[in-house]
Amino acid sequence: MLRYTVRRLLQMVVVLLVLSLLVFAWLRALPGGPVSALLGERATPESRHDLIVQLGLDQPIFVQYLKFLGRALTGNFGTSNGVQPGTTAMDLFLTRFPATIELSVFAIIIAVVFGIPLGYMAAKRRGGWFDNATVIGSLVGIAVPVFFLAFLLKYIFAVKLGVLPSDSRQSVTDATRVTGFFVLDGIITQEWDAAWDAFRHLILPAIALGTIPFAVVFRITRAAVLDVLDEDYVRTAESKGLTAQLIRRRHVLRNAMLPVVTTIGLQTGALLAGAVLTENVFAFPGVGQALALGFERRDYPVLQLLIMMAAMVYVVVNLLVDLSYALIDPRIRTR
């Protein structure tokens, strides 16, 4: 297990190095070159010259890359020039990240709470109308553009019916901040109306963001349960007269959950892409909204950091999933 962990950690370092190369190449390929891209169009010749020296653009390319790597390792990615002009990209990321984590957690909860039971029921009723309807429903869920679904939810529940708020994270303005997770803050400080208010703000964006993970979790659960139901040990359990409940809990679900756990982890890591669209629609002040605004306003200092962070989160989640997988599944541990 230790050797496996070390090997995976080393692999991750390689992946991150290649990733930094890609982001570096991306920065070099930006329209007008990195100087115009990072400073914007209204830069003075002096500031351009300063940045050229600071970035070392007058030096050989591998020196430039090493400098880039150095700045990346110290978290110095420059100052925002479009999303929140004047703030450093790192500060912007740190203040917005809790919002996105909170939203992602709710989205994943929705995906899991609906995806796993429905997937199990569909597999048990293979070929029946419930199975067909849910499978087609999950395919429709994947086919609907996320931002359109977000707008539709906002239009119906916020604009037309007016039952849920349409934007931002909280309407209560005097809430105490502790962790940056507004629902949790409200619970810790026992400001129940603030927690409830933050929760209501999360419902619509979390549903929009959770749809694709839901569809994926549903389909993987269904496929995994179908595979397991076919196994000899389930037939043995049935023939020796175990109760249906015991078979389900001990034999079917425990084995079928392995790929599902992986899927949930990977979907969580990939949520940031969906968050770009969802947070933009609901003016939800998270990392996704910053990315959307960054693309719109071409705020490259912010974009280079956020793209790097998004990929890093994904890679780290990937690693954690693989490690937890090794913990759950003894077959992998002994390999």
Add this chain to the structure above:
Amino acid sequence: MALGATKKDRIDALAKSSVDDSGVSLAASAWRRLRRNPVFLVGLGITLLFVLVAAISPLIAPHDPSARDLIDQVVKARNEIPPAQPGHPLGGDLQGRDFFSRLLVGSQQTLMVGVLATLFGLTGGLVLGTLAGAIGGWVDSLVMRIVDVMLSIPSLLLAFSIGALFAHPNQFTVIIAVATVQIPIFARLLRGSMLAQRGSDHVLAARSLGVKPGQIVFRHMVPNSLGPVIVQSTLVLATSIIDAAALSFLGLGNPNDAIPEWGQMLGTSQEVLDSHPALSFWPAACIIIVALGFTLMGESLRDALDPKNRR
């Protein structure tokens, strides 16, 4: 079920289905099961209808999609657009152009985005994948390392990042952005398929007959990868159309809307969804139905090619 948990597992499982040792022709046995599969037939029906509409839309569209016939009915101050009326069943858009004709003709560009993005992605993946799979060694390690890192960036985010590289976005840059995301997927798929075939009988037979390595790759291995490639392509057709819409929504799409495209129509009409929901609803419905058609077809093809189901 070839439904692996990770993106990589899914690609690898699909790649393995290019090796067939059942003795029955792959295409024949797949078709035998597909013919009676209602899911596949619905998907095929939607796809054929979509291609047909795209082909004949300039002929059947009642109006020129870029002509501002109804511009005098657009009242900016009162936020009014032309309502449905005789000759214009869906009314006009914000520029007073016949909306029904734009929807019909929009199918052409949408089909083009899907097909070109898939072709570019496939070509790039074919070059990288065969290179890695056929040569092996350090070329293989290098290519696959880069491919895996590209797969580790959420694909939509990668498409956005590539779209942002162009100072003046147009239809072509949208296609490039959406296609680049597919290159690593096809590369891993084709390499996996090559590796899976390396030890199989037909390659061994060819090698023992003294067929040149290059010929083995292009005459024997690549054709056998066709099944998985077709499956992945149908799925990519769907995602590329959806991704193109998302690019338009973020302002990374084609700003010139003289020639309509559904993704662009949907992406740019979101701002006025509150006042003119129909402008979003119709292109969204078209995209969802077409994407669903491709997905239904791709998923049932995947099941049909899966060796597990081929008993």
